[in-house]
Amino acid sequence: EAGVAQSPRYKIIEKRQSVAFWCNPISGHATLYWYQQILGQGPKLLIQFQNNGVVDDSQLPKDRFSAERLKGVDSTLKIQPAKLEDSAVYLCASSSARRVGYTFGSGTRLTVV
Amino acid sequence: AQSVAQPEDQVNVAEGNPLTVKCTYSVSGNPYLFWYVQYPNRGLQFLLKYITGDNLVKGSYGFEAEFNKSQTSFHLKKPSALVSDSALYFCAVRDAGGSYIPTFGRGTSLIVHP
Numbered sequence: 001e002a003g004v005a006q007s008p009r010y011k012i013i014e015k016r017q018s019v020a021f022w023c024n025p026i027s028g029h030a031t032l033y034w035y036q037q038i039l040g041q042g043p044k045l046l047i048q049f050q051n052n053g054v055v056d057d058s059q060l061p062k063d064r065f066s067a068e069r070l071k072g073v074d075s076t077l078k079i080q081p082a083k084l085e086d087s088a089v090y091l092c093a094s095s096s097a098r099r100v101g102y103t104f105g106s107g108t109r110l111t112v113v
Numbered sequence: 114a115q116s117v118a119q120p121e122d123q124v125n126v127a128e129g130n131p132l133t134v135k136c137t138y139s140v141s142g143n144p145y146l147f148w149y150v151q152y153p154n155r156g157l158q159f160l161l162k163y164i165t166g167d168n169l170v171k172g173s174y175g176f177e178a179e180f181n182k183s184q185t186s187f188h189l190k191k192p193s194a195l196v197s198d199s200a201l202y203f204c205a206v207r208d209a210g211g212s213y214i215p216t217f218g219r220g221t222s223l224i225v226h227p
Binding site: 037043089091103104106 | 215217219
């Protein structure tokens, strides 16, 4: 099966600029996750979607971060405006009810300067 | 290119018995290796990592992992399992000289039976 697709692979922006990341999960996977992994730390769940509904966004900094999954398939995560501390790897993952575990995308490395 | 394989979707073990969750990896350079755990309804939590030094790495909650370069493995172990260890476990690798983006395995569900 095709994997979880993420783009871009790398992004460098200046602070106060905006940025968007895109994720296309494995076909048929109803659950989609966005994780933020700061260097040296474990991944932190930002938001979890079930189809096009939000299940958990308790750790999403909603003053600057937003995410959507309008048609229950692909998803976009946006940061506006970016801060230096947003420099991290942003991982997308998806899962289905039929199989245990996630499939992670390759991630987007964001550097804010 | 880097990759991780967790060959078992599920591991079942009785409480008090030793447990092993398997992980093998592939990187072009030197590996940095990680184990994470996800308890139900919670995000991933860091357990332990291998960067350099002793092949046996000790981590949180009594877990340890052994780095075996010849077998390209980094199996997670615990001498005596607890029911509360039941969770989803992820192995991850990144190339020490690479892009800082880790590659995660698909996860192994550990079920510890009372």
